[in-house]
Amino acid sequence: MAIIEGFRVQNYRSLKDITLGRLWNQQNKKPLTPLVAVIGKNGVGKSTLFDAFGFLADALRVGVEEACDLKQRGGFYRLRSFGNNESIRFEVYYRESPNERPITYELSIAPDSKGRPFVEEERLRQRRKGQKQTGQPYSFLNLRGGKGEAWAGEESFEGENASRVPVELTDSRKLGIATLGALKEHPRIAKFRSFLENWYLSYFTPDAARSLPMAGPQKHLNIHGDNLGNVVQFMERDHKEKFQSILDRIARKIPGIFKIDTKKTEDGRLLLRFNDRDLMILFLPSKCQMGP
Numbered sequence: 001m002a003i004i005e006g007f008r009v010q011n012y013r014s015l016k017d018i019t020l021g022r023l024w025n026q027q028n029k030k031p032l033t034p035l036v037a038v039i040g041k042n043g044v045g046k047s048t049l050f051d052a053f054g055f056l057a058d059a060l061r062v063g064v065e066e067a068c069d070l071k072q073r074g075g076f077y078r079l080r081s082f083g084n085n086e087s088i089r090f091e092v093y094y095r096e097s098p099n100e101r102p103i104t105y106e107l108s109i110a111p112d113s114k115g116r117p118f119v120e121e122e123r124l125r126q127r128r129k130g131q132k133q134t135g136q137p138y139s140f141l142n143l144r145g146g147k148g149e150a151w152a153g154e155e156s157f158e159g160e161n162a163s164r165v166p167v168e169l170t171d172s173r174k175l176g177i178a179t180l181g182a183l184k185e186h187p188r189i190a191k192f193r194s195f196l197e198n199w200y201l202s203y204f205t206p207d208a209a210r211s212l213p214m215a216g217p218q219k220h221l222n223i224h225g226d227n228l229g230n231v232v233q234f235m236e237r238d239h240k241e242k243f244q245s246i247l248d249r250i251a252r253k254i255p256g257i258f259k260i261d262t263k264k265t266e267d268g269r270l271l272l273r274f275n276d277r278d279l280m281i282l283f284l285p286s287k288c289q290m291g292p
Contacts, residue, residue, distance in 0.1 A: 002195045005031035005102060006093035009052045011081045014045040023093045024104045024125070024137055054201045055079075056090060056107070060193065063173045064109050064117050071203070076109070076117040087120050096191055101126055104137060105192060107175070118172040119146060124192060140188055141180065146172035152185045215268030233270045236262055247272070 006021035006029070021032035038046050051071070058067035068076045080088055087110040095102045108121040121144050125137040140151040146169035165185075169176060180186045181193025204225035217234035218227050235243040247260040251274075259275040 002094055002096050003032075003034060003098075004092060004094045006091075007032070007053075008089070008091035009049065010089040011084050011086050012052050012055075012088050012090075013048045013079060013081065014043075015048055015052070016081050016084070018045070018049070020049075021093070023091060024102065024127075050201070052090065053199065054203070056092070057196060057199050057201060059107075060175055060178050060196050063171070063178075064119055064175070065173045068117055076111060077115075094195065096195070101129075103188075103192060105177075112172075116173070119175060120144065122176045124177070124189060126188075141167075141176060141186075143167060143169070143176045146170075146174075146176070148176075150176075150180055150186060150189065229269060232272070236270055 004021070006019065006023045006026070008017075008019045008023060009015045010017045019026070020036070022029045038049060040046050051073075054071065055067055055073070058070050061067075062070070065076075067073075068079055073079055076088075080086075087108045089109075090105075090107045092105040093102055094105075103124060103126045106121070106123040106125075107119070109117050110120040112118050122141065123139050123143070124141040125139040127137045142148045142150075148167050149164045150167050152163045152165045167176065167180065169179060177189055177193045177196070181190045183190070200220070202221045202223050202225055204221065214230075215233070216230055217237050218230035219234050221227065221231050235246075244261075247262075251257045251260045254274070256276045257274050259273075261273050261275070263271040263273055265271060
């Protein structure tokens with residue numbers, strides 16, 4: 001299973017320059033773990049950070065110009081950090097599996113002479129077999145303005161006779177990995193494209209979560225989070241012991257609450273019961289009830 005070990009965002013909304021985890025040139029830092037929680041005050045950029053992941057996925061699917069306008073982003077000039085004339089940049093440092101050498105993907109987006117965003121630079125790189133960790137990784141995709149070169153084949157990148165092929169895209173607003181990743185001649189690029197395509201992003205909003213969905217377990221939170229109650233039902237049904245252990249840990253963090261358990265309603269929905277010494281509070285996704 002692929003895992004992201006590091007992520008860097010520059011000049012994206014409120015994120016002037018932020019790095020999470022480890023990058024290829026920051027090996028002294030700890031990598032991200034499979035589960036990461038980002039905690040902070042309102043307005044510090046938590047939602048913007050996760051929208052950066054969503055932007056990359058959208059850019060792969062529809063191109064950078066359209067991605068700037070999706071999800072009420074407001075276009076390139078509203079996305080770029082206020083008062084900044086530099087490019088928006090992303091860097092993803094990931095492994096395809098725990099035993100694989102990490103790969104770095106770098107993307108830079110800037111406005112052209114007409115003010116339209118385009119892919120200024122795009123690069124995929126990885127250290128060769130046996131290369132020291134202190135050495136700079138070799139680029140097996142390197143494009144500027146949609147022009148550059150790529151290494152063809154799985155093994156050609158490793159040897160002295162590396163098979164480089166020139167690349168010139170017809171549309172500089174589309175990602176190179178979107179085009180080359182569909183060709184069998186570029187299996188390394190195809191792997192990263194598949195990795196990016198399989199990201200599952202949920203734009204959870206509190207208002208949506210307060211809705212009252214129909215009863216029935218669902219495994220995944222949907223893109224808006226309005227099936228939160230259904231996911232809770234799935235966790236309680238299929239992972240009962242783990243789910244109860246989560247509730248126990250939550251109870252220990254809330255002053256005055258000594259126990260949290262569940263109760264099913266007649267129509268099949270699931271209530272969470274927060275019990276203190278004198279009061280019981282029943283929580284549904286959209287409301288709560290109190291009783292002695």
